Amino acid sequence: MKKLIAIGLSAILFVINASGQTNLNSSYFQTLSARALGPSTMSGRITAIEGIVTSDQLNLYVGTAGGGVWKSQNGGVSFSPVFDKYNQSIGAIAIDKTNPRTVFVGTGESNMRNSVSIGDGLFKTTDGGSNWQKIGFDSTEHISKILLDPTDSKVIYVAAPGPLWSSSAHRGLYKSIDGGKTWKKALYVNDETGCADIAIHPTNPKIILASFWQFRRKPFAFESGGPGSGMFKSLDGGETWTKITKGLPEGNLGRIVLSINPSKPSDVLAIVEAKVPGLFLSKDEGASWEKLASTENITARPFYFSTLVFDPKDPKRVYRPAFDFAYSKDGGFSWSNTIIGGVAPHADHHALWINPANTDQMYLGTDGGVYISQNKGVSWQFLNNLPVGQFYHVSTDNEPIYRVYGGLQDNGSWMAANSSAGGVSSANWFDLNGGDGFWVQPSPLNSQIVFAESQGGNANRIDLKTGLASSIKPQKQAGDEEHRFNWNTPIVTGASAKKTANGKPVFNLYMANQYLYQSKDEGRSWAKISPDLTTNDKAKQKTEESGGITGDNTSAENHCTIFTITQNPNNEMQIWVGTDDGNLQLTNDGGKTWVNKSPEVWKTGIPKGTWVSSIEISKLNPKRIYASFDNHMYGDHQTYIAMSMDAGNTWKRIASSEFSGFAHVVREDLQNENLLFVGTETGLFISLDAGKSFMRSKYQAMPWYNLVRDINVHPTSGDLVIATHGRGIYIIDDLQPLRDLAKNDIEKDHLFFKPADFPYDFAPQLPATGSNIAGWTEAGKTIMPSFNYYLKQKSNDIVKFEIFDASGKKIKDLNGSNNKGLNKVYWPLSSNPPKVAKGGFIAQSMVFYSGVYGPKVPTGKYKVVMKVDGKLYEQMINILPNDAKGFSAANVARLHAQSTRMFQLHEALAVLVDSLDKTLVSWQKISNPSAAQVKKTATLDSMRHEILELKRQTIFYDELKYRRKVSDLYMEIATSFEPMTPIKEGAIGLLEKEFLLIKKQVLEMMR
């Protein structure tokens, strides 16, 4: 008892201390919104598609491997993500057909490939995806199917294969009879065997078939099948079960796929993984079976392809989406995979939904997005609107508008400019290499050379000028053991101080299998600069035995390989290497000698042998080294980050209660050593205090549990570039506010950070992608000066900004957001718009735009005052000339002078019209006016009609009066990026002269 209290006291003290410090949470940087570059071009792995028609709209829910759930209310014309606060790996979706806004989502994909993610429960919405609540399944990690009893939707079955990398009791077939409030296990076999599939008889839902699957992955092999696998049948809604064997293959079975014929429920089809696999038919509701077919498309890769769908109406038509898309017109006896017209769907299919109201129409989920067919699967069209690509890595170059490069799961390697006129569209992305893609590295010295690879180290050097690629894969040398390239083989560049024989600068290119290679000639020749740096544990090198019942050796399970390489940018003799079997190797002499530092890391509590996922050498202090570690392949999902302050001799753990998910990457900012980024399987985490505390990224317009595989800080822009494994590339433009925040005392109520000098510039507007082919399009980079500020608490009012020119005159008002934490407001380099003469219908005319569009300001220094909660804060901003873009100080000053003349003309006219209006109203009120007065009133009114466009009643009537002439010229100048030449400028003088005349006439009349 005493002990408990003692512990309690010290802990409470600790808690008090902690709360006395900064109380950071993710809301503090909520307005640093990320740009979601996608793209939708190649999309990504789709794991579930369910649809239902409500209010005459075809609603679709699309589940993805790492990008959450996307909903369409229009049959796939457009989608929105509806699951961004939760786990992003989706295993199964089910819609309650009696209450179509009730939807269940099971997290944790069950296409059990090497890179499959891990789920976090079952979720339910009752309002079509607006709000979700978790209803259990904390520990099953993978869910393969959710089925509702067709006669009573309170009865729900969930098939859970369970944890992939460890033994666990959290697997099997689960049942709820109260809409998901409570669950019980309806069938459980053992802690190695989970439930892979389930089928319910459509008219007698007490009849249930379930398949159980013994399956386990290890880092170096997987095993599908075993004595636990089998098919089971219940006649009483899952209370009691019988194991079915009659007619099924002998021996151990693997994964079994089930499908009941909805038009003839006595007929059931099953794909059975076995030594002699095949498609089987039962004509007695699953009691006994006969073999029908065994094409490769039916039997290949059962761990990855588990979809078999009957047409909802035609009892003879069956679909097998797998490696190919195959269909049968005779109930499964014969199969065709012919595609005619349209595009061939991306290989590797995991979901198929057929519209029951129009069975010609179907939606196919593949490793490369969703395809739609309108003719029962014979022709297909790609839906270019789902940005759910699974990047492994991202890199950037040094082009003026820098490009991003990366490789994706089953979708090759791609590049795109980070910003583009009209936004970064799907058409702005360019394909560099086939297969699965991983690392893509641009040459640091030649923007026309890029290195990319497909699985197992098959790397190419791509010449963007010639458009040709050459293989650079290191080949075996005398004395080498068989090469072991990781599925995701590192390709890394590093700076070099060396020169070629003829004096040209070079850079270091690195690749690795179990040995490390360095090239100074763009991969034409390689120097092997290490011995085998792995444990070379032969017990972990048995990929030829991988697969279990169905052999599967694709290099995906290659093990005892080098996984990560980092060269010190300032010292090419120092190279760190991390291996998938836990070695953290260092050379300080360019590879002559190596030391394994991992035993030092293991002392921090990181388990021995843990996969080294990334190594980061601080750019600010080369003695500071970070590394991330991933032990999930041994069933351990902890976030392991370690840091050394003494060049790797001793290490300490970096931990945080905010962390979740195994770690892929740790990155230090290039300018502020307190700013640290960690990417894990379930989130992006940011530290402002060198790793003492972290906050989860939640308010950057990214999923809260994003699968963050790679992070880069772009050196010149300061952008944070993020590769996600399910939502493509994200960019948080300009880390400066975070750098400022990390430097300042955030206990202050308000902070107004010093704005950076801004060279005069505007975002390009042309040429842009045609809107019909744009697909998913994200805005380009905002190019404007920004004012960054911090509020300790949300303000009750908008934050006001006033900008003053050098003479002290206020020229611009801006409204800023009032969020807790960081806020940002952009200044479009304009001053306030002129007051424009009132009167008449002005929609969509230059008169209207004149009243909202301010002229561009000249270069120079401006004082910026921030007003918040009754307090004032000041900063200066320097707007610099930018001669290279045509914005010389003189040009901008002339443009400003011209627009100011027109601005003044607008305001003078507004004053004149205002007094004219007042006089006119007062004259019109005169009772019993004299004849002379009547005439005067009429004349003044006709003058008003000569100044303003008062006949205009619709946007389709163009009327040109004096105000329009002023507006047209004002807008031409205000929207221009260069001053008028003297000849053109004469037009201003003409309007000024005309105004004097009008003014004289009006004033005379009013006198």
Place this chain on the structure above:
Amino acid sequence: MKKLFIPILVVASLIGSNIRVQAQTADEIVDKYIAAIGGKENWKKVQSMKVDGAIQVQGLEIPYTVNAVHMKGSRFQGEFQGNVFIEIMTPTKGWSQNPMQGKATLQPLTEDELKTKVDDLDIQSPFIDYKEKGSTIESLGKDEEDGNEYFKIKLTTKNNNESTYFIDTKTFLVYKQETVLKQQGQEIKMAVKSLDYQTVDGGIKVPFKVDQGQMIMATKKVTVNPTIDEKLFSNN
């Protein structure tokens, strides 16, 4: 490092078991919300309301006035550069005028618009006597929004309009309201955030700032129970 964390976990679980508050039902939360905005008694006395305010958007201020009689009618009227914007709602009909969107004079609202807006004629809180009004409520647990924690309550009216209210777990004031609008069969989610609650005549509390993302509706003055000519609620 590990040592430091273990005791916290122990204590956290101890404290957790001691001070664990029973999950509050939707009705308990709603009752606290009604109390926080001035109480049912005060609100039931509110039969009409006039609000003067300004829409703040991109540095511009667009003044407006709302006149509303409980369950009978409402009229929003604003002006920008001489163009007058009007929206009128009654229990059966509605009109809008927006010269910038091709409606130079008052034009009838569509059926979808009418259905979504008719519940707004309830100028008292929709939670007051919600059962008598034919509405239902449902607790959706707690959720995080902008770094704070809120109770989520879903209200479905008899017209089948659905809104989720984010109620502050400390002040019990509504911070955010998400409404599902239905247009041509498509559901569109609209969110507004309420800020700067102030007590006005009659002891009721109302937000003086409503943040709609692109624009803020800033209230300048609230008049409770003014006499309002119901002719304002017609299209002539």
